[in-house]
Amino acid sequence: MVHKFNLERPLEEREESVLGALVYEFINTGKPVGSRSFVQKYSFSISPATMRNIMVDLENMGFLMQPHTSAGRIPTDLGYRFYVNSLLDNYDFSHRDNVQVNEDLLNNELLLDKLFLSVIKMLSFMSKYAGIILTPRSDFAVVKRIELILLDNNDVLMILVARTGIVMTKKVSVSSNLTQDELYEYSRYLSTELSGYSLNEIREGIFDKLRAEKSIKMGKDIALDIAELALSETREAELSIEGIENLLKIPEMVQEERLSSLLNIIEEKNILKKIMEKIVENDGVKILIGQEINETKVSGCSMVATSYKISNKKVGAVGVLGPTRMDYEKVVPLVDYSGKIISDYLTKMSM
Amino acid sequence: MVHKFNLERPLEEREESVLGALVYEFINTGKPVGSRSFVQKYSFSISPATMRNIMVDLENMGFLMQPHTSAGRIPTDLGYRFYVNSLLDNYDFSHRDNVQVNEDLLNNELLLDKLFLSVIKMLSFMSKYAGIILTPRSDFAVVKRIELILLDNNDVLMILVARTGIVMTKKVSVSSNLTQDELYEYSRYLSTELSGYSLNEIREGIFDKLRAEKSIKMGKDIALDIAELALSETREAELSIEGIENLLKIPEMVQEERLSSLLNIIEEKNILKKIMEKIVENDGVKILIGQEINETKVSGCSMVATSYKISNKKVGAVGVLGPTRMDYEKVVPLVDYSGKIISDYLTKMSM
């Protein structure tokens, strides 16, 4: 159970099935669910009046609400919460084969950003909502090789090839005049000394240790200076969204209140970023409904997201942003699977 | 003159000034312009009745239209066309200093994609519309250095550093087992032989020439095979859009017809791509209004765009996508200047 309901009494089995069916119905039709047609459509063997009584109870318990006095019922965020909980409880994470994803897409992306972009584009295309990803901080990267290249007299380009095959670059300015031949030598030296270490580890004192070594030759300290400078800045985790246009095709999203809520969330990426950072800590697929995303700024939006790993270390998160009335049943396996293929891909490359 | 008007008679001076002012007024207010208040606000020394007569003439000539019989006038696409033509005619391209742009933003971007992303993000932020860019095909890149790195037994990573400092990577699979030491040697060989040539030139027969050289040592042909394979694929020009959310804040864009038109254009990137490809050929800022973008699929949108160059060779295009009722006066210098700084930046780095 992701979320504990604070109820005066547990739901009866009949109430549960009504609530589940009602959320399902609303997700599919988008219209308030009225007692009569609902009983018919789902072949409940009770009368509309009884259904109304149940609905009143569910409303009192906070699962349903009425848009206006004489309308049918729609789920509250809590109602969705009930629905997705049982969805997640019953979801078999070992059966993801029914998700059709084009993995070849990823196999030739060596630039981290393009790789992640491909994933969320695919995700937004498959889900018809928006794909969102939190990229890893660069700390995780393990050095395979370092190359220094002279750009002009005072600028050196450092190319870092991570064990994953991913390439990072950084330009640093140096005061002394260097030749490319010197840089070749430094490259060899740095590659030898630093390969196998993660950027994390490197920042924690390796440079001092190397500087202290007796065998250090003249000039090597310049190499160390360059490397330290280039590696000093951590590449922050970044949040990207793709496929906003999908959300605009959903009528209920293109309404005054919802739209501004959506714009809020897209513009202030920090909100999403913080949420995704929490999801990185999480195992399995997590669903956030409406206010669970942000108390004040969000209404009508939900997120389905999961973390991804490199060799068992959770380094980022990926997911889908859509309307509260989302096809969770379809999206959950999709997100789950996406997290898996990113993890597998990154892990495979780092071994 | 970008566009020739096919008129029965030339516009009188008074008509011109009315038309100009009317478009200006409509861009600012968004409401149909009526004769009475218009005459007052712009201190025309004619009566509303005379103004109405002029308006009728301008309407007959196709510059104006009425949303309904008893409303004021709004510009047609042709009306906008007249307005922007005189705007462009009078625009002094040598005075762009009043545009405040954060150039530092760009100075440390070595990955092409991130550089361009930064530019259109800036552009969308400054204009409050959407920024769009067509990236160059990779052909233009001039090799500075090539590095081959062994990823695993059969995969080699090729890193190409262009003279601009921009880094491109490509993974290739090889059949024979290679050692990193061999690859070091190949790297040196390829860097020596290929540096100074553009990818264009390289694809046109350099490999055959090198293979024919007598001095070729055993193994070098493998190096050439790898390089030829890695460089065979041209990186296509890509179209990116940023800041769609800005467009959603504009009330007139969030309306049934306009919105779907906007989605069309964003989704079928090929439409925009083709247009931008035409703009690459162009000198100076070009403005496309409504149907000029696409006869059938677009209404209510305009584009302001310009090409950018590397050392006088036009390689891409950058611009702004917004509503027809756009603040052209503000956007034109912005786009112009953006093109300039991209050109300057890329050119500077390639010298």
Added chain:
DNA sequence: ATTAGCACTCTCTATATATGAGTGCTAATA
């Protein structure tokens, strides 16, 4: 050629009314 005057047009807003899907409540029923 310009303008004043005036009837006319059309959107917008407000108000009234009918329709229908759906509710809550009460009393009868199994």
Added chain:
DNA sequence: TATTAGCACTCATATATAGAGAGTGCTAAT
């Protein structure tokens, strides 16, 4: 005691009507 039938009630939606206001087109006078 739980369920159901019956019925009055509610409210969004749709339609019709009327008045106000901004603006036009046309005609006749300047």
